[in-house]
């Protein structure tokens with residue numbers, strides 16, 4: 001519901017209120033938090049009217065007590081009296097860089113706004129979703145900013161995007177155009193970010209917000225292993241279960257900037273958007289520029305509720321296509337089983353054994369094309385390597401299908417190897433700057449996806465691979481960060497656009513392939529989880545979470561990922577021991593119990609397992625098929641998080657509330673083990689629940705007394721299924 005009265009907009013979801021208003025032509029943020037039924041008037045919510053020395057007064061307000069430097073601005077600009085970090089700045093024809101937006105009008109309409117060319121959360125018919133468009137104008141530069149707000153009432157989320165228009169007669173350069181900025185009238189925040197590196201992605205870090213600026217960013221051309229375009233602001237004493245938490249996420253797969261600036265007057269500015277570093281977008285008269293979408297959610301019950309809000313919205317209204325709602329196949333991937341050393345016979349052997357225990361899809365990873373036998377050469381030459389596959393990909397796919405399995409293929413379509421026919425034919429198709437030697441990453445170059453002939457080429461590769469219907473799954477990999485980012489086309493003016501135009505080119509190809517081949521399941525990947533973001537999730541319903549498949553490590557990685565993204569989005573594979581990344585040996589049961597919550601797969605040669613482990617795998621797959629609906633469409637309660645504890649406990653409750661699954665993982669055995677009690681959450685207090693042994697426990701008991709953890713041994717895990725019986 002969106003209302004406008006006495007110059008105040010109220011954007012209300014079922015549980016939250018977002019209140020902005022107009023004061024002397026400035027658009028101010030007054031409140032974001034728990035739902036308010038009565039909207040306060042402007043006078044009572046304006047920040048205290050001190051005359052602040054050195055804060056210049058606002059040009060619109062002839063009153064020394066008010067300065068834009070002190071007000072809670074909704075879309076701050078650079079160059080005038082707000083001297084904090086701006087959301088927007090531009091350089092104009094005369095070289096000046098001042099923009100000063102005044103309120104100029106609004107529209108409210110049902111449904112969700114569109115962002116051409118960019119992925120976004122969407123509404124379906126019957127959803128209670130409405131849009132507020134607020135128009136801001138700068139009289140001098142003739143720049144218009146249209147602020148779009150999507151209000152998802154039943155999902156308790158607000159989406160934002162900004163459209164910048166050039167209504168003047170001269171071109172100008174956008175230097176910075178963030179998607180969201182909010183000024184909170186408080187300073188008692190901690191900030192959580194999801195940080196890491198290859199093989200240890202998205203580990204949560206929590207730090208107090210101090211005076212000054214704290215931000216995370218990517219300048220790698222991709223979202224990166226290192227920082228994710230997500231952060232949360234929490235009341236200092238908030239935890240997993242209690243307290244106020246705000247979550248911010250950018251639906252974008254390229255360079256981002258996200259952070260906070262706390263000033264000296266206890267105002268905290270939160271912001272997120274495209275990284276202004278190496279971004280300069282020339283806007284000709286009549287043109288417009290759309291920022292990616294930012295999503296914000298508020299929880300009054302801790303981090304857990306914030307995560308559940310993101311999860312439901314992303315599962316149901318960000319992911320798209322046929323596989324959004326149906327169970328996806330259990331797969332086996334040959335990467336850790338063979339690396340580059342495979343042939344048709346080896347792959348068929350892996351597939352046959354896997355089929356016998358219930359695996360449904362055989363995925364052939366890197367090394368099937370050109371003459372590729374290692375990490376150099378052939379990327380771009382997407383023709384079968386006949387030394388390994390004498391009957392081609394098609395021949396192998398048909399043999400796999402004859403076994404009663406589906407067939408999937410790995411590809412890294414954005415790349416070109418220096419040693420490839422593609423590079424020899426089109427040496428200027430890679431990102432590069434004339435006169436500079438391009439830096440290699442994993443011996444490869446990045447194709448210039450800002451060029452139509454390049455994106456057309458990639459589309460034609462997919463047409464060749466997918467049109468005969470033999471391939472029903474694609475793992476889309478991307479294995480390097482971008483350097484020397486320049487394009488051979490467009491001249492000097494185009495160079496400031498390349499990072500973002502690349503992402504637009506990527507989305508154009510993803511849109512094409514997913515719409516043209518709706519029956520193919522796509523999984524995103526980037527050297528493990530370097531592009532685990534909402535942009536990819538809009539097109540591909542699952543993403544390879546990390547190259548680290550060790551069960552213990554994965555508990556942390558999946559925990560951190562689940563702070564913002566649902567388990568249904570996480571590719572999770574059981575691999576061999578000792579683990580290839582950390583050389584740790586964990587039991588097969590633990591490896592399965594960790595992977596079963598995500599999109600289950602296997603990444604080992606099952607022929608090498610003993611009888612007992614094989615039986616365990618068979619059971620895991622049977623259980624997974626029976627329970628995946630609860631893991632993927634239910635609600636997650638993180639009863640005990642692994643950081644700071646010696647166990648991790650996750651509870652999943654099915655959509656109909658009739659099935660409850662409790663997953664317990666002991667991280668380390670303790671001699672003469674102490675007990676820990678973990679209380680379940682979200683159950684029906686008056687109902688009774690039966691476990692697999694037939695034991696009946698009441699909701700009241702489970703939520704108040706709980707279950708007992710014993711730290712008897714390393715890497716002990718348990719999956720308990722409770723069914724509501726009364």
Ligand code: DGJ
Nearest residue numbers: 335365366526527528547
């Ligand atoms: C990186 C991926 O994360 C791995 O799973 C594997 O596909 C390799 N690339 C192949 O080169």
